[in-house]
Amino acid sequence: MCVFLLLLPALLIIVAFYLVPGLLTGAMSFTDMNHRLVWNFAGWKNYGQLLKDTLLNRVFWNTVVYVFGTLLIFNVTFGLVLALATAYISERHSEQVSLFFRALWLLPRFTPPIVYGVIWLWILDPTRNGLLNGVLDYFGHSPVSWLSQFPRAVIIITNGMIGASFGMILFYSAIRSISPEYNWAAAVDGAGWLSRVRHITLPLLRWQLLFVAAYQTLSLLTSYEYILILTGGGPFYRTTVWSLYAYNQAFGGYYAAYNFGYATALTMVLVLFSLIASIIYWRVFRLREMMAEPKIEVM
Amino acid sequence: MQRPRGLSGETLLEAARRQRRRERLLTAGIYAFLIAASLPLLLGYGWLVLNSFSEKLVYGVIPQKWTLNNFRFLWELPGRYYPNLWRTTWNTVLLASGMTLLMLLIATPTAYVISRMQFKARGFLLPLTLILHSFPGITLLIALYYVLRSLNLLNSIAGVFLVKTGLMLPLGIWIMKGFFDGVPWDLEMSGLVDGASRLQTLWKIILPQVKPGLAALAIFSFLNGWSEYIFVITFIQNKESWTLASYVNSVVGDFQFLDYGLLAATALFYIAPVLIFFLFTQKYLMRVSVGGTKGG
Numbered sequence: 001m002c003v004f005l006l007l008l009p010a011l012l013i014i015v016a017f018y019l020v021p022g023l024l025t026g027a028m029s030f031t032d033m034n035h036r037l038v039w040n041f042a043g044w045k046n047y048g049q050l051l052k053d054t055l056l057n058r059v060f061w062n063t064v065v066y067v068f069g070t071l072l073i074f075n076v077t078f079g080l081v082l083a084l085a086t087a088y089i090s091e092r093h094s095e096q097v098s099l100f101f102r103a104l105w106l107l108p109r110f111t112p113p114i115v116y117g118v119i120w121l122w123i124l125d126p127t128r129n130g131l132l133n134g135v136l137d138y139f140g141h142s143p144v145s146w147l148s149q150f151p152r153a154v155i156i157i158t159n160g161m162i163g164a165s166f167g168m169i170l171f172y173s174a175i176r177s178i179s180p181e182y183n184w185a186a187a188v189d190g191a192g193w194l195s196r197v198r199h200i201t202l203p204l205l206r207w208q209l210l211f212v213a214a215y216q217t218l219s220l221l222t223s224y225e226y227i228l229i230l231t232g233g234g235p236f237y238r239t240t241v242w243s244l245y246a247y248n249q250a251f252g253g254y255y256a257a258y259n260f261g262y263a264t265a266l267t268m269v270l271v272l273f274s275l276i277a278s279i280i281y282w283r284v285f286r287l288r289e290m291m292a293e294p295k296i297e298v299m
Numbered sequence: 300m301q302r303p304r305g306l307s308g309e310t311l312l313e314a315a316r317r318q319r320r321r322e323r324l325l326t327a328g329i330y331a332f333l334i335a336a337s338l339p340l341l342l343g344y345g346w347l348v349l350n351s352f353s354e355k356l357v358y359g360v361i362p363q364k365w366t367l368n369n370f371r372f373l374w375e376l377p378g379r380y381y382p383n384l385w386r387t388t389w390n391t392v393l394l395a396s397g398m399t400l401l402m403l404l405i406a407t408p409t410a411y412v413i414s415r416m417q418f419k420a421r422g423f424l425l426p427l428t429l430i431l432h433s434f435p436g437i438t439l440l441i442a443l444y445y446v447l448r449s450l451n452l453l454n455s456i457a458g459v460f461l462v463k464t465g466l467m468l469p470l471g472i473w474i475m476k477g478f479f480d481g482v483p484w485d486l487e488m489s490g491l492v493d494g495a496s497r498l499q500t501l502w503k504i505i506l507p508q509v510k511p512g513l514a515a516l517a518i519f520s521f522l523n524g525w526s527e528y529i530f531v532i533t534f535i536q537n538k539e540s541w542t543l544a545s546y547v548n549s550v551v552g553d554f555q556f557l558d559y560g561l562l563a564a565t566a567l568f569y570i571a572p573v574l575i576f577f578l579f580t581q582k583y584l585m586r587v588s589v590g591g592t593k594g595g
Contacts, residue, residue, distance in 0.1 A: 002497070002498070003412055003416055003418045006408040006409065006411070006412045007408075007409055007412055009404070009405045009408075009409075010405050010406070010408075010409040010468060010472070013401075013405060013461070013464060013465045013468060014465060014468055014469075016446065016461075016465065017443065017446065017461060017462050017464070017465025017466065018439070018465050018466065018468075020442075020446060021439040021442035021443050021445075021446055022439060022442070024442035024445055024446070025438070025439060025441065025442040028441065028442060028445070037445060037448060078336075081332075082333075082336070085329045085332060085333050086333070088325075088326075088329055089326075089329065089330075089333075092322075092326060093326060101333055101337060103577075103581045104337055104340055104341070105337070105340070106581060107340070107344070107577060108340065110522050110526070110573055110577055111526070111570060111573065112525070112526035112528065112543075112544060112547075112569055112570060112573065113526065113528040113529075113544075114528055114544050114547045114548050114551065114566070114569075115347075115547065115566045115569055115570045117551070118347075118547065118551060118562055118563070118566045119343040119344070119346065119347060119566075120343070121551065121555060122343070122346060122350075122559060122562070122563075123339060123342075123343060123346075125556075127556065129356075129556075129559060131342060131343075131346065131360065134356070134357075134360065161339065161340065192321070193322075193325055222437050222438055223437070224437075225437075225528055225529050228529070229528075243437065243438070246438075246441075247440065250440070250441045250444075251440075251444075251533050260441055260444075260445075263441055264441050264442070267438050267441065270438060271438060
């Protein structure tokens with residue numbers, strides 16, 4: 001009885017703000033609900049519309065490019081490079097400097113999204129008041145409109161600079177926990193830093209690399225906050241990823257569409273994507289064994 | 300010791316020297332890379348401060364004429380339609396501290412129960428929290444809008460922190476469970492042997508043991524609530540209930556190309572508490588943040 005009382009508040013909150021909305025999302029996807037929030041069941045109409053929506057093809061490929069581009073370039077590769085570099089510095093040089101860089105890269109994760117957005121809006125400003133165009137101006141180059149000319153690169157870089165810290169922290173602690181005897185042995189045999197990274201560190205980081213790839217595929221599928229702030233999905237839907245498309249169908253634009261029925265159908269498909277992705281990851285990479293590990297390591 | 304055949308003392312010395320030189324080169328290369336890669340962040344956050352206090356920047360980076368004029372929003376409205384800044388700030392404080400309180404009050408007992416007590420549903424609760432954690436909250440936005448409207452909580456700070464707490468709760472429970480797992484059973488036994496009830500033992504003996512966990516959870520929740528963007532701009536239209544996120548969002552919309560000084564100053568005002576928190580607690584945050592789902 002006492003146990004139940006202790007659990008009650010958590011159960012109430014989770015039911016009200018997690019389980020019920022989850023079920024509602026499924027139910028709403030079969031209605032043509034709009035801002036009046038009337039339940040008017042329409043069968044599979046929204047899912048039929050998915051097949052007819054000519055924009056969806058573009059949105060789908062945007063999502064693929066965004067998720068895997070960010071994941072491979074930044075979250076995995078760049079996170080790894082950052083971890084290697086900072087680990088090298090704290091081993092050979094200075095713990096303080098290494099900590100400074102790790103903290104600097106962690107900072108965007110704790111920066112309010114709109115402030116992070118403001119910083120990038122300034123860096124990418126299309127006039128010479130912005131950072132990049134200011135530098136171009138110094139060299140006598142005319143300004144470039146980054147957000148409309150390279151929108152996809154922009155959203156990958158801006159999200160990647162946040163995402164990289166996740167891998168950086170996990171990889172860093174994994175690198176530091178590799179027992180130094182391996183490296184000493186290799187050093188005695190005359191192996192340089194690069195070949196030690198290649199033959200000792202990387203094989204030992206295999207699980208962490210896979211974990212970051214799997215975990216962050218799922219996070220990237222549903223993170224659209226920074227895209228919304230920087231490009232709003234434009235120009236001409238070129239940066240509209242699936243989750244942002246659903247959001248814009250419901251709340252987007254100055255005229256607020258409130259197509260709740262269609263938006264929830266889009267959401268359901270997205271959830272299906274994530275489920276498929278996680279099943280593939282669990283099966284192919286046998287994530288089960290390692291899923292448990294970081295959960296304990298976190299604290 | 301025997302020297303490898305074919306190497307005289309001199310060449311050995313030379314080899315060592317060559318290696319040291321190579322190492323120094325590598326270190327320099329790594330530093331150069333780190334600094335170059337971090338440049339957007341260094342310059343970006345630097346700009347926020349520099350442009351807040353100067354009239355304009357030349358070539359995007361060199362500040363000219365120091366001024367406090369950009370901070371005039373502290374005592375006057377930037378535009379006719381803006382709500383009072385201090386009220387907005389107070390709302391942000393409410394959102395962050397409301398969420399912190401709820402998280403501590405709810406996640407702590409739940410985590411304790413899951414970590415320490417035997418009951419029927421135990422085997423079912425743990426996977427449930429895990430599944431919820433992997434089910435991203437942001438996909439529930441539309442349904443949450445419906446729930447909040449039904450509960451008459453749209454346009455209210457309480458609505459946002461309830462929703463945020465619900466979505467963050469699984470993570471919070473996981474974090475706290477980890478801390479409770481680390482408390483030795485003997486401590487709890489000794490409390491019980493001395494005649495205290497289970498709850499008294501929790502309060503007097505166990506909780507002091509997990510203080511670092513409570514602190515980490517509190518900091519994490521506070522920063523999370525303070526920074527919230529998407530739920531605030533979606534669920535709160537009423538200007539009386541704006542938080543600083545809506546405020547800065549609106550300044551971006553109105554002044555983006557006109558007044559970077561104002562933009563930087565309001566953004567700096569918003570991020571200042573985060574920076575101060577971050578400076579003192581980044582070691583904690585580096586451990587907790589790994590559990591988050593943000594920014595990919």
